[in-house]
Amino acid sequence: MENFNPNASYAERLKCASESRREHLQACFSGPFYALTSMMGPMNDGPDWPSNAAWLAFGHGDTAGIISDGLSDPWTNTKLSSNGLGLEVFVNSPDVAFLEDNPMAIADTWLFPMIAEISHTLAMYPRLCDKLRAGNLLSLRFNIEHIKDGRGLVGVLLHIPPKMRSLPMAQGEVSLVAATLLTTEELRWLVGKGDSGRAQLHHLLNKVGVGQLSLARRDSVLPSVVEAS
Numbered sequence: 001m002e003n004f005n006p007n008a009s010y011a012e013r014l015k016c017a018s019e020s021r022r023e024h025l026q027a028c029f030s031g032p033f034y035a036l037t038s039m040m041g042p043m044n045d046g047p048d049w050p051s052n053a054a055w056l057a058f059g060h061g062d063t064a065g066i067i068s069d070g071l072s073d074p075w076t077n078t079k080l081s082s083n084g085l086g087l088e089v090f091v092n093s094p095d096v097a098f099l100e101d102n103p104m105a106i107a108d109t110w111l112f113p114m115i116a117e118i119s120h121t122l123a124m125y126p127r128l129c130d131k132l133r134a135g136n137l138l139s140l141r142f143n144i145e146h147i148k149d150g151r152g153l154v155g156v157l158l159h160i161p162p163k164m165r166s167l168p169m170a171q172g173e174v175s176l177v178a179a180t181l182l183t184t185e186e187l188r189w190l191v192g193k194g195d196s197g198r199a200q201l202h203h204l205l206n207k208v209g210v211g212q213l214s215l216a217r218r219d220s221v222l223p224s225v226v227e228a229s
Contacts, residue, residue: 004170013074020170029060034103047124050075050084057106059098068119072174083172085129091115091179093214117142133175137198155187161212178212185220
């Protein structure tokens with residue numbers, strides 16, 4: 001892999017970033033990867049990404065996943081960061097079967113509208129990307145018909161798994177951010193608790209082995225003493 005050249009044409013810089021990203025993602029996930037373009041997404045008129053909105057579908061062991069593919073692309077303006085927003089976000093779940101003979105079927109599951117909503121939100125608010133790259137935990141709420149709670153809301157915790165803290169890609173270091181689906185109880189409990197609440201919930205998710213996985217149906221990790229607080 002040649003070094004990233006910020007003075008090269010945009011097409012060359014984009015190609016170098018894409019190839020470097022695929023190479024490093026292969027080391028984190030078993031792959032292979034299958035491209036899901038913005039034409040398959042629920043928000044074709046969403047915010048501008050550094051290049052184009054796109055995602056990659058993959059199977060990883062007994063799980064299926066989708067990761068954004070372009071939030072870390074170089075900006076067309078060479079005066080801006082060569083690694084775009086400096087991160088990519090992924091969702092990984094054992095609840096969805098990855099079909100090797102029909103990998104695009106994953107776009108019809110709840111994984112895709114969830115990751116598309118999160119990706120577009122991060123593209124719209126770069127300051128959130130800055131917080132995540134700095135190691136902060138963030139929680140988001142949105143509406144997805146497939147898995148919404150009684151109020152029509154879905155919640156996720158965004159965090160950087162320890163083993164994926166930074167990838168030394170050609171265009172600069174890029175963080176991989178996991179989106180972990182929260183239960184209705186966890187989402188309600190987080191209201192008003194800020195950084196300390198997110199840190200406590202993150203600790204409990206790791207303690208019981210949920211970690212970076214998103215499970216459409218699971219028990220809350222909150223012990224009764226916490227739920228009552």
